[in-house]
Amino acid sequence: MPALASTTRLLILAGYSLPSQKLKFLPVSVSTWRHSVRFFSRVAKEHQGPLTLASLGFSSQLEATTGSTGKRSNVENSVKLTRSPVDRPRSIATPVVKTRGSVDDIELAPFSAKSFSELGLPPLLIERLESEGFKVPTDVQSAAIPTILKDHDVVIQSYTGSGKTLAYLLPILSRIGPLKDANSTLKSKDDGGGKRKNDIEAVIVAPSRELGMQIVREVENILGPENKRAVQQLVGGANRSRQEEALKKNKPVIVVGTPGRIAEISAAGKLHTHGCRFLVLDEVDELLSFNFREAMRRILDHVGRKSERRTVLVSATVPFAVIRAARSWSDDPVLVQAKKVTPLELVPPSGPVDSTQPASDSNPSASQSLPPSLKHYYSVVKLQHKVDALRRCVHAMDAKCVIAFMNHTKQLKDVVYKLEARGLNAAELHGDLGKLGRSTIMKKFKNGELRVLVTNELSARGLDIPECDLVVNLDLPTDSVHYAHRAGRTGRLGRKGIVVTICEESQVFVVRKMEKQLGVAIHSCEFTEGKFVIDGEEKEESTMDGVSGSSDMVQQACST
Ligand SMILES: Nc1ncnc2c1ncn2[C@@H]1O[C@H](COP(=O)(O)OP(=O)(O)OP(=O)(O)O)[C@@H](O)[C@H]1O
Secondary structure (H helix, E strand, O other), X not given: OHHHHHOOOOOOOEOOOOXXXXXXXXXXXXXXXXXXXXXXXXXXXXXXXXXXOOOOOOOOOEEOOOOOOOHHHHOOOOOEEOOOOOOOOHHHHOOOOOOOOOXXXXXXXXXXXXXXXXXXXXXXXXXXXXXXXXXXXXXXXXXXXXXXXXOOOEEEEOOOOOXXXXXHHHHHHOOOOOOOOOOOOOOOXXXXXXXXXXXXXXXXXXXXXXXXXXXXXXXXXXXXXXXXXXXXXXXOOOOHHHHHHHHHHHOOOEEEEOHHHHHHHHHOOOOOOOOOOEEEEEOHHHHOOHHHHHHHHHHHHOOOOHHHOEEEEEEOOOOHHHHHHHHHHOOOOEEEEOOEEEEHHHXXXXXXXXXXXXXXXXXXXXXOOOOOOEEEEEEEOOHHHHHHHHHHHHHHHOOOOEEXXXXXXXXXXXXXXXXXXXXXXXXXXXXXXXXXXXXXXXXXXXXXXXXXXXXXXXXXXOOOOOOOOEEEEOOOOOOHHHHHHHHOOOOHHHOOEEEEEEEOHHHHHHHHHHHHHHOOOEEEEEEEOOEEEEOOOOOEEOOOOHHHOOOHHHHHHHHO
16 A cells, blocks of 8 residues: 555545544545546544555544544544444445536436435434435535534535535534534533624525525524524615614524625624634635625624634535635635545646546536536527527427526516517516515516516526526526526426527527537527427427426437
8 A cells, every 4th residue: 555655646535534633635546547536535634654444444443542633623532433324424435536427327316325314414403304305415415414514614516406505504503503413522612612692603605685595494494493593694685674683682593694784784793703603605606706805804804713613615616716715714624526525735726627527628617517417509599589589499398487597687677578478477587676576576486477587697696496497598698607507597406407598690609618618518409380409400399398307308308
C-alpha cells in the first residue's frame, strides 16, 4: 500500500465512519488513471503513517484511540470504526464512483440505502417519515444524511428532483426540534453554552417565496400537525408583523425564509440567530447573485461563528463561485454528490467535474444537474407562431401539467390570453403578483384546474410539482444553467419528463451549444396534425399519459 500513495489519480473513499476527529482526506492511488475510477481515503489528521486497510477504515472493529480534538470532538468521545449499516450507508461503502448517464441504472434503482434507519436517523423521525410515505432514501440522501450527522459542513450537489431538501432537513431534524434524537451526543449550547431562549437553531434561506413556503410545508409534514409551530416562515410579501408575532409567541427552532425578509426582521432585532446551529442556503448559486448581496451579508454576519454551526449549501448547479463561498462560510466542508463525497480542496477551479465524463465544451456546473430520465427536443417555428406551437405541442403530447417559461414578465399575460382563447386553461405566475395571487395560482395548477402555467425565471428554481409532465421553453433560457433548472421542473425523482424548446431558425445554434454544455441530446421535432414527430424518424405518435410513460408517444419520446 505505501507504494500506492505516490499518485493522486485514483482514490478510495474509506474511513467514512471515523467521525469524531477532525478528519483529513488523503488521496490514495490504487490503480491507473485510465480506469477513471475515483476513490477517496479519509484518514484521521493525526494518522500520517503508512496507509493500511485499517487506516483506510476497512478494519471491522478498530477502536479510535485518540481523544477528540476541535469542534467535532464534542460530537462523540469515542467512536468505533465499524462497517455496520448504521455507520456506513451502502452508497458510501461502495467506493466506486459510477459514471452518470446510465439511464436504466437510475430509473431502475434510484435508491442506494435500503431504509432511512440505515442512515442513523432517530426512531421518532423514521416513524414520521414512514407515515408520510418516505421509506427509501435517495442516493443523495444516502450520502448527505450521514455526512451531516457526522458533523461535517457540506455542499450538496445533485440533479433536480433528486431529494436534496430531505437530504439536509432530516439530519437537522434529528438534532433539533421535537423529533430530535433523545440520545444525541451533540451538546446543545443551552447545556451550559449560554444559548438564549429565543435563539433560532436553524436558519434556512431560499431565493423565492414559493420555494421558501415549499420547504416550510416539507418541514411541517415531517414534524406532524402537533409540532408545526417549531418552524416559522419568514418570506417576503407576507405580513411582517404577523411573522414577528409568531416568532415571539411560538418560539420556533427553525426559520425558513427569503433573504430580504430574514435580514429585515433580524435588523429590527426580532430574530435572534447568533446561537444558530444550522445554516442552510438552498439554491445557493442563486443566493450569490447581486440582488441578494446585502441581505446575505446581514444574515451571515448574524448566524454565529462558522466553527460553531453546521453550514449546508445546496444546489443542482454548483459553479466554482459556490465552492469559493463554501470555503469562506463553512468549516472544512465536503462536496456531497449522489455517490461521492469529496473534500472541497480537491474540487478543481472549473467546478465539481465528473472526471468520468469526456472533457469537452461541457459546463461542469450544469452537466450533472439534469435527471437522466428527461428527454429534450426543440422545434423551429416563426416568432409569430410560437404560442400556437406551444398549444400544438401540449395537444400532441397530451400533456396534463405544463410549465411554459418566458424571459419577460410583460409577455406572459398575452400568451395566457391566446391559450385560453384556444380552450386551454392557463394562468401567469410572476413576481409582480401578490403573495395571495401567487399561492392561489400554484394551488390551482397543482390540483389540475390549470393545464398550463406561463411563467418566468421565478418558477425555475426548486419548485416541486411531481405531476408536471412537460416543460416548454417559449423563450430560450439565458444559458445552460438556467436551462437545467427550468428543465428540472419535470422528471422529478425518476419520473419521465419532456422538455421542448420552441425557437426560431436563427436560434438553433444556441440550442446546439446548450446541448454540448449539458451533455444531453436535444432532438429536433415538429407538431403536425395533432401528432408529435421527431425529425429524421419515421415513427410518429399522438398521445401522452404523463409520467406513467405507458403511452406510445412517451415510449418514443423517452426512448429516442
Ligand atoms: N426518499 C424519498 N422517497 C420518496 N420521495 C421523496 C424522497 N425524497 C424526496 N422525495 C420527493 O421527491 C421530490 C423532489 O424532492 P426535492 O424537491 O427535495 O428535490 P431537489 O433535489 O431539491 O430538486 P431541485 O433541485 O429542483 O430543488 C419531492 O416531491 C419530495 O417529496
